[in-house]
Amino acid sequence: MPKIETNEGYLSVSEAGELIKLKPGTIYNLVNQNKIPYHKSGKRVLFKRSELAAWLITGEVHSSE
Structure with a gap:
């Protein structure tokens, strides 16, 4: 499992x-789907780093889009 810093900011x-x-x-492709x-x-x-970290762990999408 890759280590992801929780330094908030946009990537x-x-x-x-x-x-x-x-x-x-x-x-x-993932964004479009x-x-x-x-x-x-x-x-x-x-x-957001934190959202990507959560997505890698759970596979759930929680975005403001």
């Missing part, structure tokens, strides 16, 4: 991909 698709070891294309927690700022897709 880009690339940063989230590096953190959870997935390619950006895979991340976008609402299978990963995400937030939108305009056209940007962003991720």
Whole structure:
């Protein structure tokens, strides 16, 4: 299980991909299927570290989108 810091802040698709070891294309597919927690700022897709950590553990999606 990867260690994820709880330092709150938003991550880009690339940063989230590096953190959870997935390619950006895979991340976008998960976003389009609402299978990963995400937030939108305009056209940007962003991720909270804490939500990604919870998603990795439980597989549940709790996003404000």
